[in-house]
Amino acid sequence: KAGVTQTPRYLIKTRGQQVTLSCSPISGHRSVSWYQQTPGQGLQFLFEYFSETQRNKGNFPGRFSGRQFSNSRSEMNVSTLELGDSALYLCASSLGPSGANYEQYFGPGTRLTVT
Amino acid sequence: KNEVEQSPQNLTAQEGEFITINCSYSVGISALHWLQQHPGGGIVSLFMLSSGKKKHGRLIATINIQEKHSSLHITASHPRDSAVYICAVIAGNEKLTFGTGTRLTIIP
Numbered sequence: 001k002a003g004v005t006q007t008p009r010y011l012i013k014t015r016g017q018q019v020t021l022s023c024s025p026i027s028g029h030r031s032v033s034w035y036q037q038t039p040g041q042g043l044q045f046l047f048e049y050f051s052e053t054q055r056n057k058g059n060f061p062g063r064f065s066g067r068q069f070s071n072s073r074s075e076m077n078v079s080t081l082e083l084g085d086s087a088l089y090l091c092a093s094s095l096g097p098s099g100a101n102y103e104q105y106f107g108p109g110t111r112l113t114v115t
Numbered sequence: 116k117n118e119v120e121q122s123p124q125n126l127t128a129q130e131g132e133f134i135t136i137n138c139s140y141s142v143g144i145s146a147l148h149w150l151q152q153h154p155g156g157g158i159v160s161l162f163m164l165s166s167g168k169k170k171h172g173r174l175i176a177t178i179n180i181q182e183k184h185s186s187l188h189i190t191a192s193h194p195r196d197s198a199v200y201i202c203a204v205i206a207g208n209e210k211l212t213f214g215t216g217t218r219l220t221i222i223p
Contacts, residue, residue: 033211037156043201043213056210088156099209101146101165106158 002026004093004107012113018079021110025072025093029105031055032074033098034066037088037109046089049074050097078112086114118142121202121214129222134189136217138202141183148211149176149187150201158201161187194221 005024013019025032034046045058049068066076072093078085090109094102120139128134138147149161162169162176164185169176173192178185189196202214 035211042215043203045210045212048210056208058210090156090158092158097209098205098211099145101163101205103160103163104148104211105160106150109156109158111156 004091004105006089006091006107006110008110009108010111010113012115013081014115015081015083017081018077019081019112020075020077021089021091021112023074023076023091023093023107025074025091026105029093029095030072031094031097031102032068032072033092033094033104034074034076035090035092036060037090038084038086043090046076048098055097055099081114083114086112088112117215118206118212119202119204119214121200121217123217124215125218125220127220127222128192130193132192132221134192134196134219134221136187136200136202136219138185138187138214139183140185140202140204142204142206144180144183144204144206145209146205147178147185148203148205149185150203152199152201152216154198161200189219192221194223197221 031050033048048056068074088109092104092106096102164178173190175188199216201216
């Protein structure tokens with residue numbers, strides 16, 4: 001079974017631009033969660049989608065948004081990029097929602113650099 | 116104060132040593148995860164625990180819900196175990212909250 005895939009793997013953007021990252025979950029998984037990892041803040045939860053609905057959202061500004069499609073693939077979008085948005089963005093998929101204690105499987109991440 | 120605290124932050128040991136990494140949390144949880152992150156960023160889920168003890172190969176994870184504490188043990192450590200180990204909990208808000216990680220280096 002293929003693992004979680006994320007595209008692109010690396011991205012360089014300029015301040016003020018917007019970016020869209022994609023995550024394809026393991027086949028059959030209906031939950032996708034997104035995380036941001038920076039050297040200063042570590043890993044932080046961004047949001048979780050289950051069956052095309054956002055179940056949960058972390059403490060990030062409205063510039064961060066996401067969506068999930070009927071095939072469970074998910075995208076996250078960051079608008080008006082700031083230097084501080086430079087980070088490794090990870091997605092993870094699971095069979096069910098995180099509150100039901102399903103194991104999460106992580107993708108390789110997208111490394112975003114904002115200049 | 117972080118909701119999830121790990122110790123030590125850094126750990127260097129000789130190959131073959133028994134390793135213990137600790138995780139303490141301050142909120143009620145439904146589950147605790149131990150994750151492994153190698154250089155380059157990829158994260159692998161090692162264990163998900165809500166009670167007791169789990170074992171997988173040379174890795175053992177335990178949790179004490181009353182004391183709000185979990186430990187990850189590695190027996191017969193090997194240089195390939197060198198990685199960052201991260202503890203994460205799911206609390207009532209159903210969001211995964213992460214510890215700051217323990218950087219483990221095993222010297223041959």
